[in-house]
Amino acid sequence: MKPAPVLVAVRDLNWSVGKQRILHNLSLTFPAGETVALLGPSGCGKSTLLKLLAGLTQPESGEIWFDDxxxxxxxxxxxxxxxxxxxxxxxxxxWPHMxxxxxxxxxxxxxxxxKATLHSRVEEMLMRVGLEGFAQRKPSALSGGQQQRVALARALIAEPAILLFDEPLSNLDRxxxxxxxxxxxxxxxxxGTTAVYVTHDREEANIIADRIVHLAQGQVHSITQNAGNPDALTQPF
Ligand SMILES: Nc1ncnc2c1ncn2[C@@H]1O[C@H](COP(=O)(O)OP(=O)(O)OP(=O)(O)O)[C@@H](O)[C@H]1O
Ligand SMILES: [Mg+2]
Known part of the structure; x- marks a missing residue:
């Protein structure tokens, strides 16, 4: 069964490399079912925050909560x-060999x-991402945009509670x-999945996100509601 969307909250997160503090008492809520874009200059800690949310890195202090x-x-x-x-x-x-x-x-x-369920779920997912007819191709025979659709289909088919994106479109032309x-x-x-979407690109954030969090030097600089996505106003931060 599809999991209910998860509310993600980080509280007073700190993370350093040696003496350099990368994330600074960072607190932020990602409302259930919304897409939040993390925007900010190179080196401000966007990917670091994503790695902490993914469990690829452990916080030095502070906490990460998924619901309760x-x-x-x-x-x-x-x-x-x-x-x-x-x-x-x-x-x-x-995987290039698959x-x-x-x-x-x-x-x-x-x-x-x-097998039968698997086959029909894959077919349906390929259709949703516009790749019907490409099932038997190897990734090397696809364009960058098509490869990213495959990566997205692979992430979505698992019906995750949370989706994390790190600059997924930055290798593609405008x-x-x-x-x-x-x-x-x-x-x-x-x-309906809660999604955290890291990007450098303000326009991309405007298309994708319900809210845009601007990070600067490992802290939240500001949070803006995306006017193009008024549904996002339904939940308070
Ligand atoms: N494992 C690590 N070892 C050393 N320094 C690291 C490590 N991970 C991140 N850093 C440093 O932490 C800072 C933040 O890195 P991070 O990758 O989070 O930036 P970013 O906001 O994603 O930047 P970009 O937009 O360029 O991808 C950078 O100065 C980076 O060099
Ligand atoms: Mg990064």
């Missing part, structure tokens, strides 16, 4: 596989979903970036 479950603090850290996550990165991270269908099927195969951002927004709306 504390996922990480200085004392413990739930690993990524315990967090019901989907992740989509800039470099697609597809076909498109095998890549998308992978999370369900790991869960032991039986026109493609814009059209893919629109279709990603639609898919995120349909999935």
């Amino acid at each position: 479950r504390c996922m990480a603090s200085a004392r413990f850290c739930t690993p990524p596989e315990g967090r019901q996550l989907g992740m989509v990165f800039q470099d697609y991270a597809l 076909s498109v269908a095998q890549n998308v099927a992978f999370p369900l195969r790991m869960r032991g979903v039986e 026109d493609l970036r814009e059209s893919l951002a629109h279709s990603m927004k639609q898919l995120l709306r349909q999935s």
